[in-house]
Amino acid sequence: MNAHAQPHPKPPLREGQIILKWWVDAMGDRSASSAKALSARLRRANGVEALAELAVHQLAQRLGLKPTPYDTQRLLRMVQVLAWVREHDVRKLAERLGPGGDQPLMSALRFQSLMRAEGDELIVALRRAVTLAKFRCNVAALGEDLLRWNDHTRRNWSFQYFGAALRTPKPIHLTWSRAPHEHIRPIPPADTLPAIQPQPR
Numbered sequence: 649m650n651a652h653a654q655p656h657p658k659p660p661l662r663e664g665q666i667i668l669k670w671w672v673d674a675m676g677d678r679s680a681s682s683a684k685a686l687s688a689r690l691r692r693a694n695g696v697e698a699l700a701e702l703a704v705h706q707l708a709q710r711l712g713l714k715p716t717p718y719d720t721q722r723l724l725r726m727v728q729v730l731a732w733v734r735e736h737d738v739r740k741l742a743e744r745l746g747p748g749g750d751q752p753l754m755s756a757l758r759f760q761s762l763m764r765a766e767g768d769e770l771i772v773a774l775r776r777a778v779t780l781a782k783f784r785c786n787v788a789a790l791g792e793d794l795l796r797w798n799d800h801t802r803r804n805w806s807f808q809y810f811g812a813a814l815r816t817p818k819p820i821h822l823t824w825s826r827a828p829h830e831h832i833r834p835i836p837p838a839d840t841l842p843a844i845q846p847q848p849r
Contacts, residue, residue, distance in 0.1 A: 666710050667791030671730055674703045678734055690731035695724050703727075711795070726794040729774045733790070734783040741785035742808035745777060753780045759809055763802050770797070 661669075675687045690698055698704055699720070704727050713719040737744070745754040754762075754777060765773040774794075778785065793801045 662788075662792075663711060663795060664788030664792040667707070667726065667730070667795070668736065668788040670703075670707045670710060671733070671787045671791070672736070674706075675731065676736070687731045690727055693728070695720075698724055698727055701727075722795050722797075725771060725797065726791055728771050729778065729794055730787065730791060732775050732778040732783060733785060733787055736787045737784045739786060740789045740808055741777060741781055742805040743811070744781040744785055746809040746811070753782075754809075763806065 675683045677683050678687065686701065686703055689701065690704075693701075704723065707727065708719070708723050711723075713723055742759075745759065746752055747756075758776075762770075762773045762777060793805070
């Protein structure tokens with residue numbers, strides 16, 4: 649190996665990894681007073697109030713977002729929803745909401761309403777979804793979805809929501825019973841069966 653060889657540069661972090669690291673640093677430890685206070689302020693904040701938080705601008709800078717109306721809308725959507733998440737989980741939000749068990753955390757009708765929501769109504773619906781998921785989901789995946797919420801995102805969420813049921817099939821229990829009076833006749837041994845006589849042609 650060449651002693652003067654330069655080390656390979658690390659690949660850039662994905663947007664979801666950047667968002668997760670920001671969330672862990674800013675709000676991940678809710679036992680810390682600063683994280684608890686920031687999450688509380690962002691949960692109550694309107695758009696202008698959220699933009700007055702330094703942590704929000706730190707996230708925008710890490711993601712390379714610009715002070716345009718489009719990027720500002722994406723930034724606010726992220727921080728105003730992620731402030732409701734209390735615990736990072738490997739499962740995505742739509743997977744946690746879906747009918748993976750006997751009872752889904754979010755009904756199919758409410759999920760369909762979430763898929764139709766736009767603007768401020770979408771933020772309210774997503775906050776409700778996080779609450780139903782017991783404030784736990786994959787922060788990196790949710791952050792990426794909030795960053796670019798569109799029809800492609802909705803399609804993925806639909807597969808994740810209903811796919812939870814497909815990946816968890818309910819066991820089928822087969823039972824067989826007969827009437828109390830029914831008697832099963834045993835089959836006699838082969839050497840006790842009468843011989844079959846050939847029929848004359």
